[in-house]
Every structure is written in C-alpha cells, then in structure tokens.
Amino acid sequence: MSISAGNAKPNPLDLILLWLGRILMGLAVLALVFLFVVFVILAINLIQFPFDYDQGEGFELWNAVLFSQGRWIYTDNEVYPFYSSLYGPVYPLLMTPLVALFGPHIAVGRALTFAVTLICGGVIYSIVYRETHDRLMAVIAALLFFASNFVYQIGALCRQHMTMVMFDLLGVALIARAVEESDNRRAHRYIVLSLLCLMLAGFTKPLALAAVLAVFAFLFLRRPKWAILYGIGFGLVVGLVFWLLNVATGGYWVTNMITANTNPFVTGQAELFYRQWFSLHPVITILGFGYVLYTIYLDRISVYSLYYLAAVAFGALSGKWGAGLSYFVDAIVAACIGTGIGLAVLRRWLQSRPRKRRPDQPCWKSIGLTAYGIVVPILLLVQFRANLHMPLDLPLTRPVAALLNIPSESPNRFRQDYFDTVGYTQLGHLTTDADIEAGYQIVEWVESTPGPAWTEEAMLSLLAGKDEVVTDPLVLYNLYQNGNLDVSEMIRMIDAQEFGIVVYRARFYPIPVLQAIEENYGLVDQIEMNGFVYDILLPRTDVD
Amino acid sequence: MSGEESAKDRKTGWLDNLIITKRMLGIALIALGMVIVIGTFAVDLFGVGKWGGIGPSQRLAIAGGVLIALVGVTLIPLGDRPA
Numbered sequence: 001m002s003i004s005a006g007n008a009k010p011n012p013l014d015l016i017l018l019w020l021g022r023i024l025m026g027l028a029v030l031a032l033v034f035l036f037v038v039f040v041i042l043a044i045n046l047i048q049f050p051f052d053y054d055q056g057e058g059f060e061l062w063n064a065v066l067f068s069q070g071r072w073i074y075t076d077n078e079v080y081p082f083y084s085s086l087y088g089p090v091y092p093l094l095m096t097p098l099v100a101l102f103g104p105h106i107a108v109g110r111a112l113t114f115a116v117t118l119i120c121g122g123v124i125y126s127i128v129y130r131e132t133h134d135r136l137m138a139v140i141a142a143l144l145f146f147a148s149n150f151v152y153q154i155g156a157l158c159r160q161h162m163t164m165v166m167f168d169l170l171g172v173a174l175i176a177r178a179v180e181e182s183d184n185r186r187a188h189r190y191i192v193l194s195l196l197c198l199m200l201a202g203f204t205k206p207l208a209l210a211a212v213l214a215v216f217a218f219l220f221l222r223r224p225k226w227a228i229l230y231g232i233g234f235g236l237v238v239g240l241v242f243w244l245l246n247v248a249t250g251g252y253w254v255t256n257m258i259t260a261n262t263n264p265f266v267t268g269q270a271e272l273f274y275r276q277w278f279s280l281h282p283v284i285t286i287l288g289f290g291y292v293l294y295t296i297y298l299d300r301i302s303v304y305s306l307y308y309l310a311a312v313a314f315g316a317l318s319g320k321w322g323a324g325l326s327y328f329v330d331a332i333v334a335a336c337i338g339t340g341i342g343l344a345v346l347r348r349w350l351q352s353r354p355r356k357r358r359p360d361q362p363c364w365k366s367i368g369l370t371a372y373g374i375v376v377p378i379l380l381l382v383q384f385r386a387n388l389h390m391p392l393d394l395p396l397t398r399p400v401a402a403l404l405n406i407p408s409e410s411p412n413r414f415r416q417d418y419f420d421t422v423g424y425t426q427l428g429h430l431t432t433d434a435d436i437e438a439g440y441q442i443v444e445w446v447e448s449t450p451g452p453a454w455t456e457e458a459m460l461s462l463l464a465g466k467d468e469v470v471t472d473p474l475v476l477y478n479l480y481q482n483g484n485l486d487v488s489e490m491i492r493m494i495d496a497q498e499f500g501i502v503v504y505r506a507r508f509y510p511i512p513v514l515q516a517i518e519e520n521y522g523l524v525d526q527i528e529m530n531g532f533v534y535d536i537l538l539p540r541t542d543v544d
Numbered sequence: 545m546s547g548e549e550s551a552k553d554r555k556t557g558w559l560d561n562l563i564i565t566k567r568m569l570g571i572a573l574i575a576l577g578m579v580i581v582i583g584t585f586a587v588d589l590f591g592v593g594k595w596g597g598i599g600p601s602q603r604l605a606i607a608g609g610v611l612i613a614l615v616g617v618t619l620i621p622l623g624d625r626p627a
Contacts, residue, residue, distance in 0.1 A: 220564070221564045224562050300626055301569075
C-alpha cells in the first residue's frame with residue numbers, strides 16, 4: 001500500500017483514493033452550491049411578492065416609512081393608531097433612504113436583507129481566507145452558512161435579524177484585525193470601527209450582546225488595559241444614546257424596547273430549539289467546538305471561539321415566549337468560521353508532518369492526508385443532507401428530490417410543494433401567482449372600505465393606500481400580557497365601528513380587543529393566501 | 545534592563561504589560577463557575593423563583609457553573625502560556 005510508501009511514485013491505490021477524495025469534494029461543493037442557488041431562487045421569488053410572507057415584515061417597512069416622514073416609531077400604544085415598534089431603529093433607518101427612493105414596497109426591505117446576508121457570507125469567506133490562506137475552505141465556510149435552514153428562511157425577509165448578525169460579524173472581524181495590528185494608531189482605528197459595528201448591532205436587536213461580550217472578553221485576554229478603557233467608553237456612549245432615545249420619545253423607547261419585549265420564559269422551548277439547531281447542523285456544530293477546544297488548549301483563544309461560545313449560550317434566550325430559531329444564526333455563523341479555519345489548520349498540520357524515515361514504517365502524513373481528503377467531503381455531504389430544503393416543483397430541484405428520495409406528499413408539511421429538514425415550517429416555500437392574486441383580492445376589500453383599516457398585516461393597509469397602519473398586534477399582545485396596556489380607547493373606536501374593515505390572519509390581539517371586534521364586526525369573506533386563511537370582517541351594521 | 549526600558553515600563557504601567565495566561569484564565573473560570581453555582585443556590589435563600597426546591601433553570605445554571613469551573617481546572621496545568 002503506497003500510502004505507506006513515502007516519497008515513492010504513487011501506486012494505483014493512491015491515485016484511486018486521491019481521485020475519490022477529489023470527486024467527493026467536488027460533489028460536496030456542488031451540493032452546497034445547490035443550496036445556495038435554492039436560496040437565491042427564494043430571494044428572487046420573495047422580492048417579487050408584494051405582501052407579508054412572514055408576519056411582521058410589513059411593520060418593519062412601516063417603521064421606515066414613519067422615519068421617512070420624520071416620525072418616531074416608539075409611541076403611545078394606547079392612542080390611535082395604537083402603533084409602536086419593539087425593535088431597534090437601525091434596520092428601518094437603513095431602509096429609510098431606499099423607501100424614499102423606491103416607495104414603500106416590501107421588496108426594498110427584502111432586497112436589503114438579501115444583500116446583508118450575502119455580505120455575511122462574504123465576511124465569513126474573508127475571515128477564513130485571511131486566517132488560513134485556504135481559498136477552498138473559505139468558500140466552503142461561506143457556503144455552509146448559506147446552506148443553513150435558518151439562514152435560508154430569514155435571509156431574504158424584511159426583518160432585522162440578519163442585519164444584527166452582519167454588524168456582529170463585522171465587529172468580530174474588525175477586533176481580530178485590531179489585535180494583530182502592530183501600529184497602535186491603526187489598531188485603535190479598528191477597535192473604534194468594531195465597537196461602532198457592535199453598537200449598530202445592539203441598536204438593531206439587543207441579542208447582539210453575545211457578540212459584544214465575546215469581543216470585550218477577547219480584547220481583555222489580549223489587551224486588558226484597552227478592554228477596560230474601551231469598555232467604559234462603550235458603556236457610556238451606549239448608555240447616552242439609550243437615554244437620548246428615551247428622552248426624545250417621551251419614554252416610549254423603554255416601554256416598547258424593554259417592557260414590550262419582557263416575555264415569560266417557556267420551559268422546554270429553549271431545549272427544543274437547541275435540539276433542532278444541533279440536529280440540523282451536526283457537522284459544523286461539532287467541528288466548530290473542535291476548533292474552540294483547539295484554540296483553548298493548543299493555541300491562543302480566538303475571538304471566533306469566544307463568539308461561538310457566547311452565541312451558543314445566548315441561544316438559551318430562544319426559550320423566551322415569541323423567540324425563534326433565528327436566535328441561533330450567530331452560533332451558525334461562528335460555527336462556519338470555526339469549521340473553515342479548523343479544517344484548514346488540520347490540513348496544514350497534516351502537510352507539515354515529516355515523511356517516514358524507514359521504508360518499513362507507515363507514512364502517517366500520507367495516511368492522514370488521504371483520510372482527510374475522503375472524510376472531510378463526506379462530512380460536508382452529511383451536513384448538506386441535514387440542511388436539505390428545496391421547493392419541489394422546479395426543474396432544477398425535481399431531479400435532486402428524486403435522487404434523494406424526497407416524498408412528494410407529507411402530512412408534516414405546511415406546503416406540499418416544499419421540503420425542509422426542519423419539518424413543519426411556515427417559511428421557505430415559494431409564493432405563487434395564485435398567492436399574489438389572492439393578496440390583491442384582500443387589498444380590494446380594504447380599498448373598498450372607508451376610514452382606517454384594522455389589518456393584522458401592515459402590507460394590506462399600505463397597498464390599499466391607507467394613511468396609517470393600525471397596531472402591531474405583537475406589541476399590543478405583549479404589553480397587555482405584562483399589564484402595561486390600557487385598551488379602552490381602541491375598544492371605544494371598535495365599538496363605534498370607526499374602522500372600515502378588520503382583516504385577521506392569526507387573531508393575535510389582547511382578548512378584550514378580540515371580544516369587541518367579535519361584537520361589532522361580522523365575517524364576510526375568507527381568502528387563502530400563502531397557506532394562511534385571512535378573515536375579512538365588516539361592521540355588523542353593514543353586514544346585517 | 546537598560547535605563548531606557550525601565551523608563552518605558554514606568555511610563556506604561558503594569559496593566560500595559562499584563563499578559564493573561566492560561567493559568568490565570570483557569571483560576572478566573574473556576575471562580576466564575578463557583579459564583580454561578582453559589583448564586584444559583586442563593587436564589588432560593590431570597591425566595592426568588594416559582595419552583596419549590598431547585599427548578600429546571602437553576603439545574604441548568606448549576607450545570608453551566610460546574611462546566612465552567614471544570615474547564616478552568618483543565619487550564620491550570622497549561623501554565624504561563626498566553627491565553
């Protein structure tokens with residue numbers, strides 16, 4: 001066996017194993033590219049779909065519209081239009097110039113998020129390449145990120161989460177550059193930029209605290225004095241911005257960002273999400289941990305290791321009522337970086353092993369490299385299969401579904417035309433012309449009624465040309481559950497039938513509000529769009 | 545040590561020259577783990593929490609604290625290598 005033959009001319013078995021490894025790696029990269037193409041297809045499909053796909057997208061767009069009109073998005077939920085946002089201002093502020101340029105179209109937000117997700121992949125590539133100079137592993141790390149079910153599902157939605165992840169990632173990448181910099185002035189410049197990114201991440205979504213802690217822990221390990229000084233400065237600046245926002249909004253910043261986000265911890269929910277995260281990302285999770293252990297015990301602890309540990313720990317917050325799988329995207333990003341760097345380091349280490357000294361000795365270097373060449377692509381293929389998701393009715397995906405024996409029908413699916421290893425999921429499928437047609441039927445109902453519209457999704461009011469979006473149900477629900485919402489004014493308006501129409505999707509409002517609507521509005525139509533049934537209700541005086 | 549170097553050291557101070565070692569990190573992690581475990585038990589002394597005895601969140605926190613302390617223990621033999 002010539003893998004024990006050292007410098008001798010490779011024999012046929014060596015060549016077979018070498019080419020087997022190359023073919024497997026080619027297949028693995030092709031499989032991951034397939035998932036990236038599926039993601040691009042979904043993004044293009046969603047950018048063309050003018051309605052809410054995930055409930056909450058339209059409200060994010062409405063926040064940008066309000067900013068473009070010079071209005072705050074943190075207001076009194078007890079006064080008409082009973083609307084406020086419970087998210088940070090950065091994402092809608094990024095959207096604001098685009099809304100001013102292109103108008104209040106959901107495509108604006110989705111295109112922005114899609115670009116942000118592509119930037120995340122690009123940053124992962126650049127980090128792995130900069131650390132290892134291994135282009136293949138850098139590409140694979142980025143593709144593994146795009147292959148994740150969670151990234152696929154939220155990576156082109158008009159939602160703020162990916163923007164937070166992008167700023168987290170930039171903050172982490174910049175701090176890594178800072179500590180390597182021999183010129184102190186440049187190092188300080190990188191640190192300031194890193195902290196600026198982290199502040200933007202935090203004011204996009206407070207979950208960015210995981211990345212903030214990782215960055216400061218890393219800076220403390222490398223430059224304790226800088227960590228203390230910058231930590232004080234960062235705390236003061238963040239505190240000042242927080243205070244200014246609260247003063248400028250008359251205290252509604254705290255009401256909506258803190259009180260409306262204080263939800264109970266659901267026992268078992270976090271455990272369920274942890275299990276799902278691991279079952280969908282087993283290979284990168286384990287390889288990522290392997291990289292963390294390597295940096296702890298054999299090398300210096302890197303910011304990527306700390307980012308991974310912090311992100312995994314903060315995944316526990318997914319147990320909060322209303323949280324979701326998106327809470328693990330930071331952990332997935334860090335795992336992809338760890339996987340890419342870890343595999344590249346392993347290959348470099350194998351390549352640096354000495355060749356055998358005696359002909360009767362096995363050549364561990366050759367054995368190791370051959371095993372690496374075969375095992376790594378197999379692991380990538382295992383990860384691909386664990387992440388598998390695709391629409392089933394496309395010419396591109398049909399042969400893949402047939403090859404992988406994906407059943408065409410399953411009771412565990414939200415839509416039969418979409419397969420996802422997540423199982424039941426309301427995200428990821430492609431929208432159809434029938435969905436768009438159904439959406440415009442609902443909009444026609446809203447347009448045909450006078451006065452403000454009480455719609456559970458913002459896009460229905462926006463596309464109908466209403467002046468205001470009335471309520472964000474999640475904010476109302478959370479505040480009501482916390483005992484911080486007086487619903488008497490909205491119930492008075494409902495009793496007076498001041499809203500021309502009510503459109504429900506999930507009836508996600510405080511119970512007294514639902515009861516008032518039930519008493520004053522009657523069902524006139526039900527329209528199915530995007531897998532959901534929308535109830536159209538008109539004032540009972542009109543219905544009767 | 546030359547006069548120039550000692551002047552520089554005086555100017556920069558000990559915090560500038562501090563290198564966090566694996567051993568120091570290990571000790572810090574052991575302390576952190578113990579604080580988490582003790583703090584989690586202390587929660588019951590102050591009557592916080594809805595569960596009688598040790599609840600599921602406390603069990604998780606105790607497990608986390610013990611894990612952090614154990615990682616700390618494994619770092620101590622690595623000595624003065626920079627963390």
